[in-house]
Amino acid sequence: xxxxxxxxxxxxxxxxxxxxxxxxxxxxxxxxxxxxxxxxxxxxxxxxxxxxxxxxxxxxxxxxxxxxxxxxxxxxxxxxxxxxxxxxxxxxxxxxxxxxxxxxxxxxxxxxxxxxxxxxxxxxxxxxxxxxxxxxxxxxxxxxxxxxxxxxxxxxxxxxxxxxxxxxxxxxxxxxxxxxxxxxxxxxxxxxxxxxxxxxxxxxxxxxxxxxxxxxxxxxxxxxxxxxxxxxxxxxxxxxxxxxxxxxxxxxxxxxxxxxxxxxxxxxxxxxxxxxxxxxxxxxxxxxxxxxxxxxxxxxxxxxxxxxxxxxxxxxxxxx
Amino acid sequence: xxxxxxxxxxxxxxxxxxxxxxxxxxxxxxxxxxxxxxxxxxxxxxxxxxxxxxxxxxxxxxxxxxxxxxxxxxxxxxxxxxxxxxxxxxxxxxxxxxxxxxxxxxxxxxxxxxxxxxxxxxxxxxxxxxxxxxxxxxxxxxxxxxxxxxxxxxxxxxxxxxxxxxxxxxxxxxxxxxxxxxxxxxxxxxxxxxxxxxxxxxxxxxxxxxxxxxxxxxxxxxxxxxxxxxxxxxxxxxxxxxxxxxxxxxxxxxxxxxxxxxxxxxxxxxxxxxxxxxxxxxxxxxxxxxxxxxxxxxxxxxxxxxxxxx
Amino acid sequence: xxxxxxxxxxxxxxxxxxxxxxxxxxxxxxxxxxxxxxxxxxxxxxxxxxxxxxxxxxxxxxxxxxxxxxxxxxxxxxxxxxxxxxxxxxxxxxxxxxxxxxxxxxxxxxxxxxxxxxxxxxxxxxxxxxxxxxxxxxxxxxxxxxxxxxxxxxxxxxxxxxxxxxxxxxxxxxxxxxxxxxxxxxxxxxxxxxxxxxxxxxxxxxxxxxxxxxxxxxxxxxxxxxxxxxxxxxxxxxxxxxxxxxxxxxxxxxxxxxxxxxxxxxxxxxxxxxxxxxxxxxxxxxxxxxxxxxxxxxxxxxxxxxxxxxxxxxxxxxxxxxxxxxxxxxxxxxxxxx
Numbered sequence: 001x002x003x004x005x006x007x008x009x010x011x012x013x014x015x016x017x018x019x020x021x022x023x024x025x026x027x028x029x030x031x032x033x034x035x036x037x038x039x040x041x042x043x044x045x046x047x048x049x050x051x052x053x054x055x056x057x058x059x060x061x062x063x064x065x066x067x068x069x070x071x072x073x074x075x076x077x078x079x080x081x082x083x084x085x086x087x088x089x090x091x092x093x094x095x096x097x098x099x100x101x102x103x104x105x106x107x108x109x110x111x112x113x114x115x116x117x118x119x120x121x122x123x124x125x126x127x128x129x130x131x132x133x134x135x136x137x138x139x140x141x142x143x144x145x146x147x148x149x150x151x152x153x154x155x156x157x158x159x160x161x162x163x164x165x166x167x168x169x170x171x172x173x174x175x176x177x178x179x180x181x182x183x184x185x186x187x188x189x190x191x192x193x194x195x196x197x198x199x200x201x202x203x204x205x206x207x208x209x210x211x212x213x214x215x216x217x218x219x220x221x222x223x224x225x226x227x228x229x230x231x232x233x234x235x236x237x238x239x240x241x242x243x244x245x246x247x248x249x250x251x252x253x254x255x256x257x258x259x260x261x262x263x264x265x266x267x268x269x270x271x272x273x274x275x276x277x278x279x280x281x282x283x284x285x286x287x288x289x290x291x292x293x294x295x296x297x298x299x300x301x302x303x304x305x306x307x308x309x310x311x312x313x314x315x316x317x318x319x320x
Numbered sequence: 321x322x323x324x325x326x327x328x329x330x331x332x333x334x335x336x337x338x339x340x341x342x343x344x345x346x347x348x349x350x351x352x353x354x355x356x357x358x359x360x361x362x363x364x365x366x367x368x369x370x371x372x373x374x375x376x377x378x379x380x381x382x383x384x385x386x387x388x389x390x391x392x393x394x395x396x397x398x399x400x401x402x403x404x405x406x407x408x409x410x411x412x413x414x415x416x417x418x419x420x421x422x423x424x425x426x427x428x429x430x431x432x433x434x435x436x437x438x439x440x441x442x443x444x445x446x447x448x449x450x451x452x453x454x455x456x457x458x459x460x461x462x463x464x465x466x467x468x469x470x471x472x473x474x475x476x477x478x479x480x481x482x483x484x485x486x487x488x489x490x491x492x493x494x495x496x497x498x499x500x501x502x503x504x505x506x507x508x509x510x511x512x513x514x515x516x517x518x519x520x521x522x523x524x525x526x527x528x529x530x531x532x533x534x535x536x537x538x539x540x541x542x543x544x545x546x547x548x549x550x551x552x553x554x555x556x557x558x559x560x561x562x563x564x565x566x567x568x569x570x571x572x573x574x575x576x577x578x579x580x581x582x583x584x585x586x587x588x589x590x591x592x593x594x595x596x597x598x599x600x601x602x603x604x605x606x607x608x609x610x611x612x613x614x615x616x617x618x619x620x621x622x623x624x625x626x627x628x629x630x
Numbered sequence: 631x632x633x634x635x636x637x638x639x640x641x642x643x644x645x646x647x648x649x650x651x652x653x654x655x656x657x658x659x660x661x662x663x664x665x666x667x668x669x670x671x672x673x674x675x676x677x678x679x680x681x682x683x684x685x686x687x688x689x690x691x692x693x694x695x696x697x698x699x700x701x702x703x704x705x706x707x708x709x710x711x712x713x714x715x716x717x718x719x720x721x722x723x724x725x726x727x728x729x730x731x732x733x734x735x736x737x738x739x740x741x742x743x744x745x746x747x748x749x750x751x752x753x754x755x756x757x758x759x760x761x762x763x764x765x766x767x768x769x770x771x772x773x774x775x776x777x778x779x780x781x782x783x784x785x786x787x788x789x790x791x792x793x794x795x796x797x798x799x800x801x802x803x804x805x806x807x808x809x810x811x812x813x814x815x816x817x818x819x820x821x822x823x824x825x826x827x828x829x830x831x832x833x834x835x836x837x838x839x840x841x842x843x844x845x846x847x848x849x850x851x852x853x854x855x856x857x858x859x860x861x862x863x864x865x866x867x868x869x870x871x872x873x874x875x876x877x878x879x880x881x882x883x884x885x886x887x888x889x890x891x892x893x894x895x896x897x898x899x900x901x902x903x904x905x906x907x908x909x910x911x912x913x914x915x916x917x918x919x920x921x922x923x924x925x926x927x928x929x930x931x932x933x934x935x936x937x938x939x940x941x942x943x944x945x946x947x948x949x950x951x952x953x954x955x956x957x958x959x960x961x962x963x964x965x966x967x968x
Contacts, residue, residue, distance in 0.1 A: 217730035220688055224725075225745040225797065226718035229710065235744070236733055243735065315781045316734060368816035369787075474904045504673040504843065509887035509898035516897075531817065534846075538889035538898070561891060575821040577846030579890050581869045584850050591821060 004311050012304055019296040020072070024065050027289040072293070078286035082279070087290045091272065095294075097167050098264070098271035102256045104187050108195035109252065113202035113245075120203065121210025121241070122233060132203065139200030144193075145262040151193040152266060162189040165268030190267040194259045198252070205248060209241035216240075246313050250306030254299040322356035322392075323525055324380075324493055329353045329389035331372070331379045349375040351549035351611070352389075357493075357542070362519070362526040364540030364557075366533060366572070372549040373529045377495045380527070381414050393493065410440050413486040417498040419478035423470040429456070429481060430466040436488045455484040460514065476507035480514065487518060495527045500535060512539060533576050537561060542621075545569050550612040552605075555622035565624040567605045568612075571598050632663035635805050635837035636685070641696035643677075643684045645908065651693055652908045654680040656861035658696075662805065662837040667828075669840045669852035669869070673884075675905050677861040678841045682809050685839075686717050700805065719749040722798030724808040724827075728790035732782035738793055739778035742766070745800045765796040769826060788819035792826070799830055806831070809841045824851055845888055849873055854942075857881045860905065860917040863936065867943040877945045879925070879953040880918050886955070899955065916947040924956050925949055 052058055059067075071078070077087035120132040156164035162185070163169070169182045213219065214237055222236045260273035268274070272291060279287040330353075332346035350372040357363040367373040378384040380391055382401035391399045393412065398404045401412070413436070416422035423432055433452045437443055443451065453463035459480040461473075470478055479499060486494055496515070500508040512535065518524060530536050536543060537557055544554040545568065553566040564570045574594040578587045604627070607613060612625040641658045644651035655677045662668045670678045683689050685698055687705065698705040701720060705713065725731035733741060742762045746753055753761075759778070766774035769792040782790055791811065798806060808827060812820035828851060831838050840851055848855055849869065856866040857880065865878040876882050886899035903921045911917065916930040934947035 217725060217727060218733040221723075221725060221731045221794070221797070222733070222744075223688055224686055224717055224723040226714040226716070226748050227744070228714055228748075231748070235736075240733070240735055314735070316783050368818065476904070505845070505884060506673060506887045506901040507904075509889075510900045512889065513898055513900060533817070534889040534891050537891050571818055573891070575817040576891055577821070577824075577844070577850040579846050579849045579873070579885075579888065581849040581852070581873050587850065588825070591825075 005308050008304055008307050012300055015300050016297060019300070020069060020293060021065065023289055023293045023296065024068060025061070026292075027285060028061060028064070030285060077290040080279075080284055080287050082282050082284045082287075087287050090287065091275070091290055091294065094270060094272045094275045097269065098260055098273065100183070101187050101191055101260065101264075101269065101271055102253070104184070104191040105194045105198070105256060105259075106252065108191055109199040109202060112195060112199045113206060114242075116199075117203045117206025117245075118210065118238070121207040121214070122237075124207070124211050129207075133207070136200040136204050139197050142197065144197050144259055145266060147197055148190070148193045148263055148266045151189060151196075155189055162186075167270050186269070190263045190269055193267075194256070194263050198255055198259055202245065202248065202252070206241060206245055209244055210237060213237045213241045243310070243313050247306050247310040249309055250302040250304065253302035253305070257295050257298055323359040323394060324527070325356040325390075325392040326376075326380065327354050327390040327392070329376065329379060329391065330387040331375050331384050332387045348549050349384075350379060352614075353544075353546070353549070353551055354615075355542075355544050355551070355554060357525055357527060359492075359525055360519070360523055361541045362528050362539050364536040364543040365527065365529045365546060366531065366536050366543060367546035368531060368572075370548070371546040373531075373546050374497055376546070377414070377497050377527060377529050381412055381495055382409075383414075406440065410436070410489040411492045413489065413491040413494050415479075415482050415486050415494060415496040415499045418502045419475055419482055420502065422482055423478055425470055427469070428466065429468050429470070432470070432481060433466075433485050433488055436485060440489055451488070452484075455488055458487070458518070459484045474507070475503050476510050479503060479507075479511050483511075483515070483518070487522065487524075490522065491524070493525045493527065495529070497529045498531070499528075501530065501532065508535070515539070533572065545572065548611055550625065551615055551623070552612045552625045553623065554615065555619075559619070559622040563622070565618060565622070566612075566626075567594075567598050567601050570594050632666065634661045635664050635666075635700070636662040636839075637697070637699040638685070639697040639699070641681070641684060641694070641698060643680050643689065644693040644695075645680075645689075646691060646693075647909050650909075652911070654692075654861055654908055655684060658858075658861075658863055660856055660863065660866065662839055664804070664837055665831065665835040666853045667831060667838040667840055667851055669842060669848040669855045670858060671842055671845065671848050671855060671884075672858035673843055673905060675860075675908070676858040678858050679809055680861075681858070682723075682807050682839060682841050685805075685807060686721060686723060687713055688723075715749075718745050718803075719801045720803050721805040721807065722801070722803040724791075724794055724798045724806065724811045726810040727814045728787060728794045729782065729814075731794050732790060734782055737779050737781055738766075738785070742793065742797050742800060745797055749801055761800075762796075765800055766793075768799075768830075769793070769796045770822075771796075787815050788822065791815060791819075791823050795823070795826065795830070799834070802834055802836075804836055806836050806838045807841070808838065810843070811840070812847065813843070820847075827851070845885065846890070857884070860911050862917060862946060863944075864918065864946045865944065866936070871940070871943050875943075877939060877943075877950040878918075878947075879922050879950060882953065882955075883922075916949055918947070919949065922949070922953065925952055925954075929953075 075088050077091065079085070080087050080090050083090055116132050120129045123129055152164060155161050167183060167186050168179060169186075172179045172182055219232060219236055222232045227235070260271060261276055262273070263269070264271040264273035265277050272294070275287065276291045279291065329350055330348070331350040332348050334343040335345045335347060336343055353372070353376055355363065365373040365376060375384055379386050380401070386399055389399070390397060391401075393408060396408060398408055401409060430449065430452050433455055434448050437448060437451060449466065452466055456463050456465060461477060461480060461484075470481065473481065499515070500511050503511060515526070516539070519526065526539070528536065528539050540557055542554065543557055543560045545552050545560065545566070547568050553560065553564065553569045560569060561573065564573055571594050574591045578584065605612070605625070607627075613627045614625065615623040616626050616628070618624050638661070639659050641655055642653050643655035644653045658681060660668070670681065672678045680689070680692075684692070684694050685705065687694065694706050696706060700716065705716070739759065739762050742765060743758050746758050746761055763774045763778060766777055771777050771789060771792050777785070777789070782793070785793065811827065812823050815823060824847065827838065827840075830836075840847075842848060852869040854866065854868050855872045856863045857872070857878065858864065859880045865872065865876065865881045872881065873885070876885055883899055883901045887901065889898060901921055902923065906912070912920065915932065916934050919925070919930050929949045929952040931948050936944040936946050937948070938944050
């Protein structure tokens with residue numbers, strides 16, 4: 001397994017390098033550059049040209065890339081012109097918030113998906129299954145941002161059960177239990193909204209895996225052994241059906257990144273998604289570039305995680 | 321000069337592994353196989369799974385890359401059939417094992433059978449339809465069925481559609497890879513009889529690949545027994561069945577169930593004797609790696625893989 | 631006197647196709663005795679596997695009617711819980727494809743151990759492990775302790791089938807059902823597995839039902855043979871009678887269509903037409919009639935039943951009396967035993 005994981009990690013490196021090049025080139029292709037936002041439009045063009053030369057903006061793209069990437073490797077993602085602070089510091093704050101929101105979303109996703117998927121798969125073609133499948137179709141059809149707005153309106157404004165913005169109640173001392181509870185409280189509604197939508201693919205996946213496994217020959221073998229229905233389900237069907245779900249886990253993370261952009265903006269939650277949209281609107285390119293790079297890396301890490309999880313749970317891969 | 325000659329054919333597949341997926345070793349699927357087929361005859365290639373019989377057939381028709389060796393067909397080298405001339409390629413066709421998966425379920429019978437015609441001959445729509453109808457009649461299916469889909473046919477009928485496709489271009493050599501293994505006995509009989517009939521009618525030569533010695537005996541003039549990528553014995557059907565020399569051939573022959581229940585005790589004893597002999601004499605018949613030795617002639621037609629004497 | 635282990639009476643197993651039930655096994659009656667191997671032979675779609683699965687009620691959506699008497703109980707009326715006490719304990723099953731019949735994510739030891747655990751919850755873990763190793767040894771698996779910890783994909787096809795057999799015999803069942811146990815295996819492995827099944831039967835005196843399409847396997851293994859066509863038994867006899875004096879047109883046609891290694895056949899017999907699909911089976915008259923159209927209508931019975939032509943030899947329909955092969959100019963192939 002170590003060998004497999006290590007090889008998988010090594011194959012990831014060229015992917016990340018390629019990603020960074022693409023991100024860099026895309027950033028360069030965007031109108032304007034680092035100076036456009038910084039300087040007064042009345043300054044003499046020749047002065048600007050001097051500045052450009054000094055900053056290395058006239059160098060060939062690969063030299064600029066080399067400068068940028070060596071900065072990135074040292075943790076220097078540039079300067080945000082809007083916040084007037086290093087991008088790395090700015091992103092770090094938001095990253096922590098998004099990370100916890102994602103963790104909570106994932107937990108809720110699986111808390112919903114596993115029981116629903118199992119019920120639906122085990123009792124397929126019954127009323128329970130039809131209701132659950134109906135819910136998944138609605139989940140597939142409903143756009144996340146509209147659903148989130150409805151949730152916000154019902155539970156945030158109308159019933160007033162949850163806060164409608166921010167990540168923590170202002171004025172609480174960090175590190176205390178109150179602070180922690182307040183954080184969770186703020187995360188709950190956005191996480192639930194996202195989970196209710198993103199869980200439907202997992203429900204469907206688990207359902208079809210169970211229906212599929214039910215028809216496998218080794219289930220017949222188990223029945224011929226005299227195993228009770230509950231034993232057949234718990235020992236044979238469930239374990240074999242959850243395996244692909246475990247493998248799906250990493251891709252779920254990639255999905256969360258896309259979702260967080262909508263959710264954080266709607267709920268005013270200060271995470272990476274919100275920062276991303278704001279930075280685009282403000283043309284804060286160095287922040288956008290850093291975020292795209294990070295999103296990309298998370299996606300690659302997600303699929304890495306999937307493969308490693310699969311290699312742990314599936315002996316057929318583990319042995320190799 | 322034989323019609324088809326295979327000389328020291330090797331097909332090795334790389335095993336990748338280690339850190340950077342380097343080639344660590346090779347699976348020697350086919351490892352030095354030589355044989356020849358006379359025109360109008362049937363050569364049977366027998367072996368168990370993993371013996372390399374299917375790979376040999378696929379290599380000849382260019383579906384597996386040949387590592388080394390030579391394949392000559394009517395005196396012309398066709399080792400790289402994919403690059404050989406179009407005429408040569410149309411002369412060799414293949415019938416596949418599973419009539420359920422080898423026909424595209426989304427295509428109609430006319431499109432399946434006409435596919436080779438479209439690749440090699442420029443026919444008008446009307447001519448093409450006529451040819452396909454003739455072919456269907458030849459394989460004993462109703463010419464009206466050209467617009468049907470494969471799922472509307474039974475297993476035996478599908479295999480005959482596969483055969484119609486294979487003979488559409490009037491090939492000279494047909495490589496039949498386990499053509500009846502997926503079929504019931506009564507359907508199998510139908511396909512085998514039919515293959516014999518068209519062989520006579522069209523003067524076809526068959527390379528018949530099978531694991532079923534009963535079928536092989538019924539169909540073939542010459543037989544080659546394969547084990548782990550090499551021949552262990554080859555000869556006429558009589559040589560192999562009446563005078564098997566190699567211990568592996570004996571074991572294979574002994575393993576076939578006898579259809580006379582009165583013989584079952586003898587058969588069991590025979591099988592146990594052969595098994596004992598196999599275990600005791602294994603080292604004499606196989607080299608250090610457990611592979612067969614090169615073939616040595618024991619008569620004009622009969623070759624056996626024995627260690628060199630002396 | 632032979633002692634019956636299993637008695638099947640008027641068994642009918644129907645499957646639903648578009649809101650209508652069609653019988654895949656239609657009025658089958660047979661018995662299996664202690665220490666007897668009954669082979670059920672027929673081509674795909676004849677209902678032989680459906681019959682085997684009906685005994686343990688392994689069908690998920692089928693209607694089973696009739697009587698299956700085993701250990702004094704009618705299995706058809708048992709609840710799943712009651713049936714589970716017998717499955718795996720008093721009757722064992724060997725499946726066709728040993729790869730798919732084993733759980734890919736469970737080690738061999740646990741898969742065999744499970745069947746011991748289900749029927750004896752009090753067995754100590756160590757004792758169970760020891761018993762599994764014993765079973766593995768019994769079915770001829772070398773290095774049983776090592777195989778105990780392996781996964782199915784690490785074993786060869788023949789070894790996997792031995793594991794499946796070890797599972798089936800774990801609780802010394804009185805009845806063993808083997809559904810095409812060697813179809814997925816190479817010939818040399820096939821003969822080993824068949825010998826193993828035979829040895830185990832001799833040792834335990836269990837009744838064995840062997841489902842197969844291979845007449846050679848039948849000739850080597852069976853004590854008695856039932857030939858099935860289109861959901862019905864068309865002929866049943868002891869193995870010698872069946873091969874020496876086959877009567878039903880289907881049995882005779884089948885025997886003539888197999889290429890064998892110990893005789894010369896210039897041409898194999900071909901049975902005309904195809905086996906009709908389940909929903910198109912003729913439900914009246916001789917079901918094999920349409921495949922032998924040259925036999926006159928009056929030779930068949932209106933409602934064919936099994937006739938006992940000699941003690942223990944039953945043939946369905948009267949058409950066997952008038953049956954002949956179509957090309958009378960060509961001599962009917964000499965039977966194996968003349």
